[in-house]
Structures are given as C-alpha cells and as structure tokens.
Amino acid sequence: MKKSAIVIGAGMGGLVAATHLAQHGLRVTVIEKNSRPGGRCDRISREGHHFDTGPTLMVMPLLYEAEFAALGADMNERVDLRRIDPTYHLVFDDGSQLSLTSDMDDMRYQLEAIEPGAFEAFRRYLDEGRRHYEVGTEKLVNRDFRTFGDFFNLDNLPLIYQLKPFARHFDHMSDYFQSNRLKAAFTFQDVYMGLSPFEAPATFSMMPYTEIAHGVWYPRGGMYALIEAMAGLARDAGVEFVFDTEVKQIVIKDDRARGVVLEDGAQLRADVVVANADLPYVYRELLPPGEMAEKMAHKRYSCSTISFFWGLDCLCPMPPHTLFLADDYRENFVSIIRDLAMPANPSVYIHSPARLDPTMAPPGQDSLIAVVPVGHLAENKTQDWGEILDRARDHVFRRLALLGITDLPDHIKFETSFNPLSWRKRYNLVKGATHGLCHNLTQLAYFRPGNRHPDYENLYFVGASTHPGTGLPTAMVSGRLVAKRVTDDLGIYQIGRGSSKARRKPEPVI
Ligand SMILES: Cc1cc2nc3c(=O)[nH]c(=O)nc-3n(C[C@H](O)[C@H](O)[C@H](O)COP(=O)(O)OP(=O)(O)OC[C@H]3O[C@@H](n4cnc5c(N)ncnc54)[C@H](O)[C@@H]3O)c2cc1C
Numbered sequence: 001m002k003k004s005a006i007v008i009g010a011g012m013g014g015l016v017a018a019t020h021l022a023q024h025g026l027r028v029t030v031i032e033k034n035s036r037p038g039g040r041c042d043r044i045s046r047e048g049h050h051f052d053t054g055p056t057l058m059v060m061p062l063l064y065e066a067e068f069a070a071l072g073a074d075m076n077e078r079v080d081l082r083r084i085d086p087t088y089h090l091v092f093d094d095g096s097q098l099s100l101t102s103d104m105d106d107m108r109y110q111l112e113a114i115e116p117g118a119f120e121a122f123r124r125y126l127d128e129g130r131r132h133y134e135v136g137t138e139k140l141v142n143r144d145f146r147t148f149g150d151f152f153n154l155d156n157l158p159l160i161y162q163l164k165p166f167a168r169h170f171d172h173m174s175d176y177f178q179s180n181r182l183k184a185a186f187t188f189q190d191v192y193m194g195l196s197p198f199e200a201p202a203t204f205s206m207m208p209y210t211e212i213a214h215g216v217w218y219p220r221g222g223m224y225a226l227i228e229a230m231a232g233l234a235r236d237a238g239v240e241f242v243f244d245t246e247v248k249q250i251v252i253k254d255d256r257a258r259g260v261v262l263e264d265g266a267q268l269r270a271d272v273v274v275a276n277a278d279l280p281y282v283y284r285e286l287l288p289p290g291e292m293a294e295k296m297a298h299k300r301y302s303c304s305t306i307s308f309f310w311g312l313d314c315l316c317p318m319p320p321h322t323l324f325l326a327d328d329y330r331e332n333f334v335s336i337i338r339d340l341a342m343p344a345n346p347s348v349y350i351h352s353p354a355r356l357d358p359t360m361a362p363p364g365q366d367s368l369i370a371v372v373p374v375g376h377l378a379e380n381k382t383q384d385w386g387e388i389l390d391r392a393r394d395h396v397f398r399r400l401a402l403l404g405i406t407d408l409p410d411h412i413k414f415e416t417s418f419n420p421l422s423w424r425k426r427y428n429l430v431k432g433a434t435h436g437l438c439h440n441l442t443q444l445a446y447f448r449p450g451n452r453h454p455d456y457e458n459l460y461f462v463g464a465s466t467h468p469g470t471g472l473p474t475a476m477v478s479g480r481l482v483a484k485r486v487t488d489d490l491g492i493y494q495i496g497r498g499s500s501k502a503r504r505k506p507e508p509v510i
Contacts, residue, residue, distance in 0.1 A: 002025060002026060002027045003025075003026050003027070003271040003272065003490060004026065004027040004028075004029070004269070004270045004271050004272070005018070005021050005026045005027070005028045005029070005270055005271065005272040005273070005274060005486070006028075006029050006030075006031060006259065006260055006268060006270040006272075006273050006274070007021075007028060007029070007030040007031070007274045007275075007276055007462075008031055008247045008250075008260065008273070008274070008275045008276055008277050008282075008286070009030075009031075009032060009033075009039060009275070009276030009277040009463070010030050010032035010034075010036075010037035010038065010039065010231070010241065010243075010276070011037075011038065011039025011040060011041070011276050011427075011463055011464075011475060012038075012039065012041055012226075012227065012230065012463075012472050012475040012476055012479070013276050013462035013463035013464070013466075013475035013476070013478045013479045013482075014030060014032075014039070014274070014276030014462060014463065014479070015030070015037060015227070015230045015231055015233075015234050015479065016067060016071070016230060016462075016475070016476045016478075016479025016480060016483075017274050017276070017460075017462045017478075017479035017480075017482045017483050017486075018030050018234050018237075018239045018274075018479075019071055019230070019233050019234040019237050019239060019479075020070075020071065020479065020480060020483030020484075020487075021272075021274075021483050021486060021487070022234065022237035022238045022239045023071065023072070023237045024483070024487050024492050025492065026271075026272070026486075027238075028237075028238070028239045028240065029239075029240045029241075029242060029268070029270075030234070030239055030240070030241050030242070031242045031245050031247055031260065031262070031268075032241065032242070032243050032244075032245070033244070033245065033246040033247075033428070034243065034244070034426070034427075035243050035244050036243065037227055037230075037231045037241070038224060038227040038231075039054075039276070039427055039463075040053070040054035040055070040423075040427055040429075040434070040464075041053075041054050041055050041223055041224065041226065041227050041472060042054060042224070042426075043222060043224040044309055044416055046311060046414060046416070047311055047362070047413065047414065048361065048362035048365075049309075049311040049360070049361050049362070049365070049367040050221075050222060050353070050359070050360045050361075050367060051222075051309040051353070051360075051367055051369055051416075052222045052223040052224055052351075052353065052369070053307065053309070053418065054223075054434070055223045055471075055472050056223060056321070056351045056353070056369065057216050057321065058081070058216065058217040058218060058219065058223065058226070058472070059207070059210060059211055059214075059216055059217075059471075059473070060137075060210050060214065060471070060473045061081075061214050061215060061217050062214055063137070063141075063473035063474070063476065063477060064226070064472075064473050064476065067473065067476035067477060067479075067480060068229075068233075070480055071233055073229075073233055075229075078229040078232070078233075079219045079220075079225050079226060079229050080219060080220035080221075080225070081217045081218065081219055081220075082217065082218055082220070082356065083215040083216070083217055083218075084215070084216045084217065084218055084320055084321065084356065085101050085102055085103070085215065085216075086099035086100055086101040086319070087100045087101065087211050087212070087215070087216040087321060088100045088216075088321045088322070088323050089319045089321065089322045089323070090185055090323050090325050091322060091323070091324045091325070091399075091402060091403065092181055092324075092325055092327060093326060093327040093345075095402045095403075098110055098111075098114070098181070098185055100185070100208075100211070100212065101212075102212050102213070102215065107119060107122060111182070114179055114181065114182060115177060115178060115179045115182060118177055118179070118182060121176040121177055122176070122186075124176060125173075125176045125186060125205060125208075126208075126209050126212060126213065128164075128202075128205055128209075129205040129206050129207075129208055129209025129210075129213075130209050130213065131162065132162075132163055132164070132202075132203050132204075132205050132206040132209070133206035133209050133210050133213075135159065135162050135163060136163060136203060136206050137206075139156065139159060140159075140163075140444075140445045140468065141468045141469075141474060141477055142468075142477060143445075143468075144450075144451065144467070144481045144484065144485065145445060145446040145450065145467065146450070146452075146485070148446070150446070151445060151446035152446070163201070163202075163203040164201065164202035164203055165201040165202075165203055165441060165444075166201070166441075167201065167202040168197075168198060168199060168200070168201070168202065169187050169190055169197045169198075169200040169201060169202045169204055169205065170183055170187050170197040170198045170200075170330075171198075172202040172205075173186065173187060173197075180327070180329065181325070181327070183197075184197075184325050184329045185325065186205070186208045187200070187204075187208075188323065188325060188347070189204065189207035189208055189211070190204050190207070191303065191373060192207065192435065192470070192471060193207075193302075193435070193438065193439040193469070193470065194300075194301070194302025194303060194433070194435040194436070194437070194438030194439060194470060195302075195438050195439055195440060196333035196334075196336075196337050197329075197333070198330060198333055199333075199337075199440060200439075200440075201441060201444075204439075216321070218320070218353075218356045218357070220357050220359075221357065221359070222353055222357065222360060223472070226472065230476075245262055245263065246262070246263045247260045247261070247262060247263075247277075247286060248260075248261050248262060248263050248285075248286070249261040249286055250273055250275065250282070250286045250287055250459065251267065252287065252288055252456060252459075255455055255456055255457075256456060256457065256458055256459075257270075257272075257273040257453075257456050257458050257459040258270075259273065260273065260286075271458065271490075272458050272460065272486055272490075273458065273459050273460070274460045274461070274462055274482060274486070275459070275460070275461050275462070276462050276463045277428050277463075278427070278428055278429045278430055278436055278463070278464070278465055279296070279436070279437070279449055279461050279463070279465035279466050280296040280297075280299065280301075280430040280436075280437065280465060281428045281429070281430050282461070283296045284296065284297070284430065285428070292454070296430075296449075299437050299443060300437065300438045300440055300442075300443060301376050301430065301431045301433035301436070301437060301438060302376070302433045302434060302435035302436060302437070302438040302470070303336045303337065303373050303374065303375060303376060303433065303434065303435070304373075304374055304375065304376045304377070304419075304420035304423055304431070304432045304433055304434050305371050305372065305373055305374060305418070305420075305423075305434050306342070306371070306372045306374055306385075306388065306389055306392040306417065306418070306419050307369065307370070307371045307372075307417065307418045308368075308369065308370040308371075308392075308393065308396065308415060308416075308417050309367070309368075309369055309415070309416040309417070310367070310368045310369075310370070310408075310412045310413075310414070310415055311361075311365070311367060311412070311413040311414045311415075312361075312365055312366040312367070312368060312408070312411045312412060312413065313365055313411050313413050314364070314365065314366065314411045315364060315365070315366050316352065316366045316368055316405065316408065316411070317405075318350055318352040318355065318368065318403075318405075319352065319355060320351065320352055320353070320355045320356050321349070321350075321351055321352075322349070322350040322351075322352070322403075323347065323348075323349050323350075324347055324348040324349075324350075324399040324402070325347050326343065326345050326346060326347045327345075328343070328344075328345055329347075331343060331344070331345075332345070332346060332347055332373075335375070336373055336374060336375050337375065339375060340375030340376060340377075340378040340381070340383070341374065341375050341383075341388075342372065342374040342375070342388050342391065342392060345395075346372050346373060346374075346392070346395060347373065348370060348371070348372055348395065348396055348399045349370070349371040350368065350369065350370050350371075350396075350400075351368075351369040351371070352366065352367075352368055352369075353367055353369070354366050354367055365413075368408075370396045372392040372395065372396065374388065374392070374419075374420065375420075376420055376431040376432050376433040377420045377421070377424065377431040377432045377433075383420075385419040385420070385421055388419070389417060389419055393417075397409060419432075420432025420433075435464060435470040435471075436463070436464035436465035436470055437449070437464075437465040437470075439469055439470070444469070445467075445468075448466065448467045448468070448469060449461065449465065449466050449467065450466065450467055451466055451467055451478065451481055451482045451485055452482075452485055457489065458489070460482045460485060460486055461482070462475070462478045462479050462482040463475055463478060466478055467481070468481075
C-alpha cells in the first residue's frame with residue numbers, strides 16, 4: 001500500500017516537496033488555508049490590474065532551472081521568461097541615479113563618474129561575489145546538514161576564509177569603495193536575508209554578483225506564473241489539494257506525527273507530515289508546547305513591509321524596478337531592526353510590472369507596487385499601523401516627486417495595502433516577519449532549523465524559516481532536500497530525476 005504524506009501549506013517549498021514525494025510514489029495531500037497555492041508568492045487581481053504581493057524579483061535563475069530539472073521539467077518550457085537589464089534604477093536623496101546593469105561599458109561610465117577607480121573595484125567585488133556564490137551554493141545551500149559532522153568537518157574548514165562569514169558586509173565594502181552610496185548600492189540586497197548590511201556577513205556579496213552575472217528575470221504573467229507552473233507539475237504528479245482549510249494541530253503520539261486536525265475538527269491520518277507553514281508558527285500553534293517552541297520565540301526575525309498596490313488610471317513612466325536608496329542608510333536599519341519602527345526617511349522600492357508585461361494593467365493604465373520596509377510586530381510596544389501606513393504613503397509620494405511624478409495621488413483608482421498585521425493574518429507569519437527567521441550567523445547553515453523535527457522522526461519542515469533559507473529559489477531547494485530526507489527515511493532512493501543537472505556548476509555569464 002502507498003505511503004501517505006500531508007503537506008501543510010502550498011507555498012513554493014510545500015509545492016516542490018509535495019511534487020517530489022508524489023513522483024516517488026507517495027499519496028500526497030496539500031492542505032492550504034488560503035484559496036490558492038503560492039503563500040507569500042501571491043497575486044492580487046482587480047479591475048484588470050494584477051500585482052505580485054510578495055516576490056517581484058526572480059534572482060538566482062540557475063537554482064530555479066536546476067530545481068525544475070530535478071522534477072523532470074524544463075523551466076523554459078513552463079515559464080516565459082525575460083531578462084531585466086538594467087536590473088534596478090537606484091535613486092539617491094538628491095535625485096542622482098545609478099542603473100545597475102550587466103553592460104560593463106555602461107557600468108564603467110556610471111561608476112567612474114561617482115568615484116574614480118570604482119569600476120576596477122567593482123570588477124574585484126564581482127569576482128569575490130562569484131567565489132562566494134559558487135562555494136556558498138555548493139557547500140551551504142544545496143547541502144543538507146543532518147548531523148554535526150555534516151557541517152563541522154575538515155572539508156568545510158576552508159569556508160571560514162573562502163566565504164568571509166566574520167566580516168561585516170558594509171564594513172568590508174571599504175576594501176572596494178569610499179562612497180557610501182556605492183557601498184549601499186551593492187549591499188542593500190542583504191535585506192532579502194532579513195539582515196542589515198552592518199551585521200550581515202560579507203558572504204552575501206553573492207547576491208549582487210548573481211543579479212549582475214546571471215540576471216534578474218521576470219516571468220510573463222508575473223512571479224505568480226512560477227507558482228502556476230509548479231502547481232501544474234504537482235497536479236501532474238497526482239498531488240491532491242485541499243484549499244480554504246486551516247490545519248489546527250499536528251497530532252503527535254508516541255513521538256511520531258500521526259496526522260493533522262483541521263479547523264472543523266476533522267482528523268486526517270498520514271505516514272509523514274511535512275509542515276510548510278512558517279516554522280516558528282508551527283512550533284507555537286500546531287505542536288505541543290515544549291523547549292523548541294520556547295527557543296523559537298527567542299530567535300531573530302526578519303523585518304516586515306508596508307506594501308501598497310495601486311491601480312492607476314494613466315500610464316506612470318517608471319522603470320520596472322526602482323529603489324530610492326536613503327543616504328541615512330545606517331539609521332534606516334537601526335530604526336527597522338532595533339526600534340521595530342519605520343525610518344524617518346526610509347528607502348522605498350517601486351515595482352512597475354506593466355513595463356515588463358503589458359497584460360499586468362488595462363491598456364493606457366498602470367499597476368504600481370510600492371514597498372516600504374518596517375520593523376516586524378513588537379511584543380512590548382504599541383505600533384499604530386494606521387498612522388504608519390499614512391506616513392509611508394506620503395513618503396512614497398515625496399520620493400516619486402524626485403523623478404518629477406507629482407500627481408500620482410490624483411490617478412489612483414484603488415489602493416490595497418499590506419502591513420505586518422496583514423502578513424501575519426494572511427500567511428501565519430510570526431511577528432509578520434516577511435522573510436521569516438533572518439540569516440545571521442547563528443541562524444545559518446547547520447545553525448538554521450533543519451528540515452526534520454529533532455524528536456519526531458516523521459515530521460519534516462520546509463520553507464523560508466528552515467534550511468537553507470528565505471527566497472523562492474531556496475524554498476525550492478528546501479522542498480527537494482526535504483523530499484530526499486523523507487525518501488531516504490522510507491527507504492526510497494531514486495530522488496531527483498535531473499539531480500545531476502541540479503548540482504551543475506553555474507556557468508560564468510560575464
Ligand atoms: C514582500 C515580500 C517580498 C519578497 N521578495 C522576494 C523576491 O523578490 N524574490 C524572492 O526570491 N523571494 C522574495 N520573498 C521571499 C519569498 O516570498 C519567500 O521566501 C517564499 O515565498 C517562502 O516560501 P515558503 O515555501 O516558505 O512558503 P510560504 O510562502 O510561507 O507559504 C506557506 C503556506 O502555508 C500556509 N499556511 C500557514 N499556516 C497554515 C495552516 N495552519 N494550515 C494550512 N495552511 C497554512 C500559508 O497560507 C502559505 O500559503 C519576498 C517575500 C515577501 C513577503
């Protein structure tokens with residue numbers, strides 16, 4: 001008789017784990033509280049306007065490609081991708097701009113205008129980023145650390161100097177640039193790891209490297225097209241979905257997961273349970289209280305966002321990805337991470353999806369997403385999200401005025417907005433932390449919560465707050481690693497039809 005698995009949550013990690021398990025002969029049911037798959041990679045559609053609510057940047061394309069291949073699928077046949085270049089338009093407080101592009105002549109011209117000698121420094125920085133990317137993806141991301149010895153061994157010893165884990169990213173940038181703006185331009189990506197560049201290890205130079213070298217991509221139809229492709233693969237493999245149904249409890253008996261209890265009290269049994277819901281929430285709400293739940297409460301959480309989704313009645317001449325990068329960069333992070341607040345002069349990210357795919361807005365109109373990073377939900381202080389939301393909106397309008405866009409408020413047909421409470425309510429993210437547990441040194445690699453419960457041997461964890469970490473491609477890797485662990489535990493050994501491709505070395509692009 002087929003073994004059965006229940007997957008709690010249809011986020012990217014849950015979808016990938018479910019698909020692998022079904023491909024390996026398990027009877028898999030995915031239970032999702034919302035009415036469609038995707039989790040944080042969600043979509044809002046209204047009056048012909050479409051918005052990706054979470055991810056808007058497809059970075060590390062080689063990881064995506066490898067994970068589709070591991071499921072026996074060709075990503076490029078399933079998703080219609082185009083490369084975005086320039087990747088970001090950075091706008092500084094005085095209105096000056098820097099476009100990040102893989103066109104090296106253009107980069108030379110722009111960087112030298114900011115700081116003589118900066119282009120050669122940039123080449124050196126990219127070279128370091130390449131080493132960090134290659135070693136990091138092979139030794140940290142694609143690895144499953146099941147035991148102490150899997151991480152602490154002679155083979156991994158060189159990582160201490162190869163990956164510069166003890167150098168702080170922003171300080172380390174002084175080896176390359178004098179200009180604080182340039183240091184900011186190549187470290188802001190640390191936010192994706194839930195970290196301030198003043199704390200993040202220099203290892204994360206891998207992110208600006210991969211953005212420039214392998215590109216930032218956009219699927220036709222938005223990032224949600226990736227979810228549709230993955231959910232399609234899951235259905236093809238025989239995965240069954242149950243939507244609009246919240247799991248209330250994971251049933252544990254004799255140190256094993258026996259199944260789940262749903263919101264209406266119904267009990268479903270399974271041989272294996274895989275939790276894709278945010279891990280701290282799983283410990284806090286779905287499992288019996290214990291030491292691990294207590295430990296989770298004391299872990300470090302990433303920041304959150306106020307996100308605006310605006311349907312406009314006219315075209316707004318914005319590039320696809322614009323980042324207004326505040327000059328008071330350090331104060332921004334202090335305010336967000338230490339004070340759990342919104343900075344006085346926050347950096348702002350604007351995404352204009354219709355520049356990349358005209359079907360994201362009705363003809364002659366536009367869809368605009370504005371994201372303002374803020375602290376996550378505080379337990380011991382009052383945060384007035386209504387007031388913060390109004391301040392954030394005014395601030396975005398002021399920023400847009402730097403580009404000569406002064407009449408945006410007159411053209412907003414409708415607004416939908418998310419704040420940290422929305423993130424918590426919609427996806428059960430503890431503290432509304434959009435990227436889950438952050439990636440500081442004590443929550444990285446072997447130190448990050450693993451993909452299997454330490455005591456309950458048939459309870460597995462997949463997704464952003466588990467190994468290897470946050471982001472869509474890493475959620476996919478997490479799904480494969482979990483499925484491998486399940487099949488190893490069950491004695492099924494042929495995981496990953498395309499696994500050799502999954503471990504393929506990235507090819508240099510520049
Ligand atoms: C604003 C924002 C911007 C981002 N930008 C990017 C980006 O540009 N690029 C990138 O790669 N990544 C980005 N990310 C990160 C990325 O979205 C996440 O890391 C990734 O989607 C997490 O996937 P996951 O597998 O952990 O599942 P999640 O997306 O967390 O999904 C878990 C699912 O479990 C469901 N669930 C929870 N509790 C229950 C329950 N009790 N019963 C049933 N179902 C339950 C939830 O509804 C959800 O659908 C961004 C995230 C946010 C929020």
